[in-house]
Amino acid sequence: MIIDLTEIQDIHFFFRLQFFKEIYGILWVFVPIFILILGITISVLAIVWLEREISAGIQQRIGPEYTGPFGVLQALADGTKLLFKENLIPSRxxxxxxxxxxxxxxxxxxxxxxxxxxxxxxxxxxxxxxxxxxxxxxxxxxxxxxxxxxxxxxxxxxxxxxxxxxxxxxxxxxxxxxxxxxxxxxxxxxxxxxxxxxxxxxxxxxxxxxxxxxxxxxxxxxxxxxxxxxxxxxxxxxxxxxxxxxxxxxxxxxxxxxxxxxxxxxxxxxxxxxxxxxxxxxxxxxxxxxxxxxxxxxxxxxxxxxxxxxxxxxxxxxxxxxxxxxxxxxxxxxxxxxxxxxxxxxxxxxxxxxxxxxxxxxx
Structure with a gap:
C-alpha cells in the first residue's frame, strides 16, 4: 500500500486552517464588546470632567486645571487613587x-x-x-x-x-x-x-x-x-x-x-x-x-x-x-x-x- 504524503499534508493543513478559523471567530466575538466597554469608559471620564467644569462655572469658581491639560486627567487620577486605597469590610x-x-x-x-x-x-x-x-x-x-x-x-x-x-x-x-x-x-x-x-x-x-x-x-x-x-x-x-x-x-x-x-x-x-x-x-x-x-x-x-x-x-x-x-x-x-x-x-x-x-x- 502506497501512502501519498502530499494528501496527508493537505489534510493536516486543512484541519489547521479550520482550527485557526474557529479561534478567529471566537476572538472576533469579543472585539465589539471590548470596543464598547472602552468607549463607555472614556465617555464616563469625559462626563466626570464635564460635571466638574460645569459645576465650577455655575458656582463661579475654578474647576480642575492642574491634572493634565485643562484638568482632563483628574477623573483618571481619582480612579487610580481609589484603586489603590484600602478596601475595608464591616466586621459584623x-x-x-x-x-x-x-x-x-x-x-x-x-x-x-x-x-x-x-x-x-x-x-x-x-x-x-x-x-x-x-x-x-x-x-x-x-x-x-x-x-x-x-x-x-x-x-x-x-x-x-x-x-x-x-x-x-x-x-x-x-x-x-x-x-x-x-x-x-x-x-x-x-x-x-x-x-x-x-x-x-x-x-x-x-x-x-x-x-x-x-x-x-x-x-x-x-x-x-x-x-x-x-x-x-x-x-x-x-x-x-x-x-x-x-x-x-x-x-x-x-x-x-x-x-x-x-x-x-x-x-x-x-x-x-x-x-x-x-x-x-x-x-x-x-x-x-x-x-x-x-x-x-x-x-x-x-x-x-x-x-x-x-x-x-x-x-x-x-x-x-x-x-x-x-x-x-x-x-x-x-x-x-x-x-x-x-x-x-x-x-x-x-x-x-x-x-x-x-x-x-x-x-
Whole structure:
C-alpha cells in the first residue's frame, strides 16, 4: 500500500486552517464588546470632567486645571487613587452581600448598552425587545444597592438601600409606560426600528413632537432612576451620610461612582434614541433624508458621522442633567414618592391611552 504524503499534508493543513478559523471567530466575538466597554469608559471620564467644569462655572469658581491639560486627567487620577486605597469590610456585616452589591449594579447597567444603536450599523445586539431588555436589566441595579445597604450592617446604609428600591419602583412604572407609547408609534420594541421610524422628515420626525408629555415624564423619571439631584434621596449626605455608600471604600466605592455615571450616560442615550431621532441627520430636506442610503459604500465614514451625531444629542441631555443637579434643591422623600405615584404615573398612563386611541383610529 502506497501512502501519498502530499494528501496527508493537505489534510493536516486543512484541519489547521479550520482550527485557526474557529479561534478567529471566537476572538472576533469579543472585539465589539471590548470596543464598547472602552468607549463607555472614556465617555464616563469625559462626563466626570464635564460635571466638574460645569459645576465650577455655575458656582463661579475654578474647576480642575492642574491634572493634565485643562484638568482632563483628574477623573483618571481619582480612579487610580481609589484603586489603590484600602478596601475595608464591616466586621459584623454580610461579606457576600457587601462584596457583590457594587458588582451587580455595574454589570446590570453595562448590559443595557448592548441594545443601543450608537450609529449606522453600529449596535452590539439588535433585539426585537431591545427597550424592554433595558427596562428589565436596569431594574436589577437597585437590588445591588439594597444588598449593599443590608450587607453593611449600618442603619444609614440600610435606609439608603430601602430608599433606592422604593425610588426605583416608583419611577420605573411611568418610564415603562412612556416607552410603551413610543413602541406603539414605531410598531416595534427594537431600538433600531425606533430610530428608523424617526428618519423620514429630519427633526420634524422626532418623537419629541408627537410625545411632548411623554418626553417630560421620561426625562424626570430618568433623572430619578439615575439618582441625580433633586432625586438623590438614597445618598443624601446631610441625612444618611451617603446612604448605602457609607461603609464602602477603595475600589468598591469606585464601582458605585462609576455606576452612577454609567447610568446617566445610558439614560441620556435612550432619550436620544427614543425622542431625538438617534443617529439620524436632523435636517428636514429631501436630499438629506437619503444621505446614508447614497453613502453606504463609505461604511466607516458614515458610521463615524452617525456616532458623532448620537453623542452630540446625548451630551446635550447630559448638560441639562448636570445643570439641574447644581441648580435645584433636593426633595423630601414624601415629595419624591408623591411625584412618582400621584403625578407622573397618571400622566404617563393617560398619555399611553391617548397614543393607543390615536393608533387605533389611524388604522
Amino acid at each position: 456585616g454580610d461579606i457576600r452581600l457587601f462584596s457583590f452589591g457594587p458588582s451587580i449594579s455595574v454589570i446590570s447597567i453595562i448590559i443595557s448598552y448592548s441594545v443601543i444603536p450608537f450609529g449606522y450599523n453600529f449596535v452590539l445586539s439588535d433585539l426585537n425587545i431591545g427597550v424592554f431588555l433595558w427596562i428589565a436589566i436596569s431594574s436589577i441595579a437597585p437590588i445591588g444597592l439594597l444588598m449593599s445597604g443590608y450587607g453593611s450592617n449600618n442603619k444609614y446604609s440600610f435606609l439608603g438601600g430601602l430608599r433606592a428600591a422604593a425610588q426605583s419602583i416608583s419611577y420605573e412604572i411611568p418610564l415603562t409606560l412612556c416607552v410603551l407609547s413610543i413602541s406603539l408609534l414605531s410598531n416595534s420594541l427594537s431600538t433600531v426600528d425606533i430610530v428608523d421610524a424617526q428618519s423620514k422628515y429630519g427633526f420634524w420626525g422626532w418623537n419629541l413632537w408627537r410625545q411632548p408629555m411623554g418626553f417630560l415624564v421620561f426625562l424626570i423619571s430618568s433623572l430619578a432612576e439615575c439618582e441625580r439631584l433633586p432625586f438623590d434621596l438614597p445618598e443624601a449626605e446631610e441625612e444618611l451620610i451617603a446612604g448605602y455608600q457609607t461603609e464602602y471604600s477603595g475600589i468598591k466605592f469606585g464601582l458605585f461612582y462609576v455606576a452612577s455615571y454609567l447610568n446617566l450616560f445610558v439614560s441620556s442615550l435612550f432619550v436620544t434614541v427614543l425622542y431625538f431621532g438617534g443617529s439620524n441627520i436632523s435636517i428636514p430636506y429631501i436630499f438629506v433624508s437619503n444621505f446614508f442610503e447614497i453613502n453606504k459604500t463609505y461604511g466607516v465614514f458614515v458610521t463615524i458621522i452617525s456616532i458623532f451625531i448620537t453623542l452630540v444629542k446625548t451630551y446635550l441631555f447630559i448638560f441639562v442633567s448636570i445643570t439641574t443637579r447644581w441648580t435645584l434643591p433636593r426633595l423630601r422623600i414624601d415629595q419624591l414618592l408623591n411625584l412618582g405615584w400621584k403625578f407622573l404615573l397618571p400622566i404617563s398612563l393617560g398619555n399611553l391611552l391617548l397614543t393607543t386611541s390615536s393608533q387605533l383610529f389611524s388604522l
